[in-house]
């Protein structure tokens with residue numbers, strides 16, 4: 001009788017909360033501030049997940065009628081997601097300042113004694129919002145370098161990719177998954193709506209060194225550097241599979257699991273590429289490297305790119321190590 005009841009009470013798995021706590025206990029000097037900040041991110045993502053699922057019913061589809069510093073038209077969900085994350089990080093008390101794709105300047109939360117700053121892309125893949133295709137959120141966390149008790153400054157955000165203490169993304173897809181690194185490997189947590197909890201589902205994610213998938217916007221190919229065009233031609237000759245969702249988080253996640261390469265090269269129109277260094281490229285590169293993948297801007301390791309402004313763009317080549325090596329072997333990519 002006992003064993004049959006035990007079978008009815010199978011463990012649900014490790015929640016994100018418990019996972020974070022165990023990591024924290026393993027670090028003697030940990031204070032719990034970063035753990036709380038990660039919980040704040042998870043909480044906001046649960047609310048946004050609900051709104052994304054019901055977007056069509058809530059009249060939060062379509063354009064917000066406003067533009068952002070990138071010169072892009074903001075979607076209503078871009079703005080809603082931005083508000084939700086900023087509010088959760090402010091109220092959580094562990095974030096001193098935030099930079100966001102949707103705001104021109106640094107957002108000061110008023111938590112002067114907080115020791116962390118966050119760079120965020122609240123909604124990634126905005127062109128896919130209204131057509132029910134996977135979208136995401138990307139975030140990057142730094143320990144501030146300015147004195148606690150004073151307002152954060154630009155310097156706190158321009159420390160460089162290797163100074164990230166944590167990075168992650170949430171993929172709002174057929175299921176919702178949060179993928180996280182704190183510099184000690186990469187783990188994925190699937191959102192169990194019935195419990196309202198993220199549950200460890202992908203422990204110790206590792207990117208296959210080679211894959212059968214290449215991801216880029218083929219519509220821009222004629223504007224890519226010749227070496228990139230050459231590399232893509234070899235992909236076609238090898239009969240690799242072309243897959244491009246148009247949401248960085250979704251394309252990256254597929255390639256992380258299955259092996260593959262994502263390319264957003266410089267083009268004539270966007271000589272520095274399209275993606276933003278601080279809240280798209282740096283966090284994805286940190287995760288990629290922690291999972292055994294590689295990320296470059298073409299000529300150099302992506303995390304070695306020197307940041308000099310909040311919304312700086314960068315070309316991005318990211319994915320399976322062997323495929324990036326082959327790309328670099330195709331000549332000067334940058």
Ligand SMILES: O=P(O)(O)OC[C@H]1O[C@](O)(COP(=O)(O)O)[C@@H](O)[C@@H]1O
Nearest residue numbers: 121123124125126127217246247248
């Ligand atoms: O439409 P394009 O030029 O291929 O660009 C798609 C890329 O732009 C992005 O949508 C940019 O991100 P945002 O949606 O956050 O602005 C990436 O997610 C995606 O990989």
Ligand SMILES: [Mg+2]
Nearest residue numbers: 121124125280
């Ligand atoms: Mg984005």
Ligand SMILES: [Mg+2]
Nearest residue numbers: 101121123124
């Ligand atoms: Mg965005």
